[in-house]
Amino acid sequence: MSQTQSSLRMISLIAMRNIMSNKVKSSIVASIMVFGTMLLVVGTALLDSVESSMQKVVTSSLTGQLQVYSSQGKDELALFGGLTASLPEIGEIEDFSRIKSSLEEVPNVQAVVPMGLTVSTGSSGNDIDEVLRQLRDAASNNDAQTVASLSGQVREIAGSLLEEYADKEKISNDLNRLDKERAALEEVQKDAFWQDFTQNSQERLLFLDTKIAPLANNGRRFFMRILGTDPQAFKQHFDRFEVVKGEMIPPGQRGVLISKRTHERFLKHRVARELDRIKREIELEGRSLEDDELLQARARRLSRQYRRVTFQLDPSEVAQLEPKLRDILGSEASAKDSIKELIQKFLHVDHSNFDARYDFFYAQVAPMIELYRVNVGDVVPLQSFTRRGYVKAVNVKIWGTFQFKGIEDSDLAGVVNISDLLTFRELYGKMTRAQRAELEALRDSIGVEDISRDSAEDDLFGGSDEIAIVEQDSQESFDEFQDVEVMAREDRIKQVENLTYSQQELEQGLALNAAVILEDPDDIQRTRALINQKIQQDDLKLKVVDWKEAAGLVGQLIVVIQIVLYVAIFIIFLVALVIINNSMVMATTERMAEVGTMRAIGAQRGFILVLFMLETLVLGLGAGFTGALLGVGIIEILGVWGIPAANEIVRFIFAGPRLYPHVSLSNVLIAAGVIFVVSLLSTLYPALIATRIQPVVAMRGRD
């Protein structure tokens, strides 16, 4: 054994024995270090797990590993939503095919998928149109009985519209118009309006068509975020994407796939949607109708929505449903209850009857009502305000609904609907450079804050929890359908199906951004640098961001969590550092004679330094090892049990209802490194003090 080894062994021996002889001090210091290391291992492992689960979700649903967009854009890309509900202005890629061919030459780039996000409003047929059609038939057949029953439905609709007017008065500045509209609705409620209806049917139907139907119509519009892309390439490269209902947009065909989330939450019948929501909160968030007051309030509000069911029921359906309702309601129903009261009582759900009524609703009621406002196979007119400021309307076919596997439940993932790039271009309204410059100059000169109309409501009245689609109640004085050709449904479908395009048309044209799919998905930063080089070289005027940046706020979330964690760990280790430092300084003064003796009999300063440092280092490594072991144990246990996601955002981040974290060697190595540095730093000062102890102190008596 060499001398150095022997000396080191002696030093370690002294260090170990000193640790053991100061048990209280050592155990305090050790427990802080154990805790710190454990937290570090658990924290970094959780963070890595979250980051990798989020990376999987984000990259394989919308962003790809990297995104490119114009370097001229004013705002930053935020595919999963940014700070505001309005779309960021990220500039334009004028010719996608040029980007594609150029970037696909970069090593590790597997594919480049074009994208473009815009917001549009959709509209669907409304309740009253169908009722009025039946009413018209009945009137022409002089069928007074049917007219009487349908009049009930019309009065229901008018009644429910009237209820909204109290709220509308608070936000509208056109009270005059509101008064007129309310008068019309009240008119329909009166018995006089329906007396001798068949005799005056033309006049009365005209009144209903022109004064009442438009009012109902306004409640039937919805916002949609449309992500235009190359649907086939999208399907190929985003493997979380899957079609739920209907079919994939066929190659060369135009159309839209609605996210299942949008379909279920915003396009579904209000009552069904509320029932779904209560069920989801019971099942996913572990709440109960028995004691959760918020949920009970939600259930109470549900029974007030009975009209939304009743006015969709025609007399034959009422006849069919009534006995079944009496059956399930049992003693709750009284003999003189009409269908209105029955539905109202039926919707009064509580802890004991919720499951039965939920099932009954879907089995018996749902087939009689319009469960979704937009159905697979429909062709609906979508309108948008183009960048040039005019309204553009396009008929699109709804091919189906889709979801992203693993994050089906997440609001964030459901914010976009997918269309082909050509439909997107029409909705977006491609602007030439000159036009844009003109518009921007104009905007600058008048200093108007750019609030898109879609977000104006949110901006003015505060956010709504319905992110993607907001039922629009605003009443424009101009006719928004001026650009929409009114066509029969069959004609619309035929026209849409005739609109095909070639791959070349798809690629040679406008996109706003593009996802870059990598062959090795972990080699992100190096490829990013290569792409940047290529952008310079080919003068593509692009910037490239990674998935975290491209995702928008959610991507930043992980950075925020990271900062919080590191700050917490920093504070813990700072405390550890101060405590260790203090106790070592005290130990140094207690051991003056010992150190002085060692110095006197020939120990160099370095020996004393190593002696003191080693003491904390041994303690630190022991504590670090224990802490790391505990941390790994905790993560392993959590990896088996899984961490439940508390809410939708967390479900998104966790890429599912539970996160199963895993720990990697790097987590442990980082913790070991930190504990090593902290040990050294905390002892450096006391150890330096110790080396300054003069050997002469050994000569002084200890009395």
Place this chain on the structure above:
Amino acid sequence: MRDSGSEDLIVKMSQVIKEYPLGKLKVQALRGIDLNISRGEFTTIAGPSGSGKTTVLNLIGCVDVPSSGDVQIAGQSTTNLSDKELTHLRLMKIGFIFQSFNLVPVLDVFQNVELPLLLQGELGASERAVRVKEIIARVGLSDQLRQRPNELSGGQRQRVAIARALVTNPALVLADEPTANLDSVTGNTIIELMKELNATQKTTFIFSTHDPKVMRQASRVIRLVDGEIVLDNDGIEGVVEATDGRGEVGS
């Protein structure tokens, strides 16, 4: 005999002055000391408290440096040595025995004695073990090899300290009041042990004491008063009587 050839001089102090700051004042602890000590001497430095005897030991032990003048240890001047060089000099040439023993509390007897050898780093483990055991046997503690200092009596501890001081075969052993913390019987045996080692090993011993009985054991007594040598005597006779007198230096 004290003026014998310089190669035999283990300590040579010339015109050594040591000042300590006391507030804004400077206190002279030593006021120009000349002292030669030869190899193999068994010398005691005596004097009342504050006379400067510890200062003299510190300077000889190279744990302190003079304000002016020169101290040579085994022919080497310490005046211009760095801390590192002084430490090395101590390690190689000087053994220390302290008033309060100053053993490393967490090490056992064997390890305490082994420590200077480890610091020297010249011997292998087996040679070290032989040497350590041998010297421990010399001080009569072979049965306490694995005991810690707090398991030993004061006399035993001082024996360990003596063994530690001698294990490196130093040219010079310094002992600062080695018997002060011991009862007189134990103190006597310790001095006798030191004397015996001086006789058999030819190790030079210099120790301070104010115990007349201990002083009597010394072959040479140097008496300090107020930072000056007032008596330097080979014989023990008259020393005790002369404690209050002011004899001629070196004569």
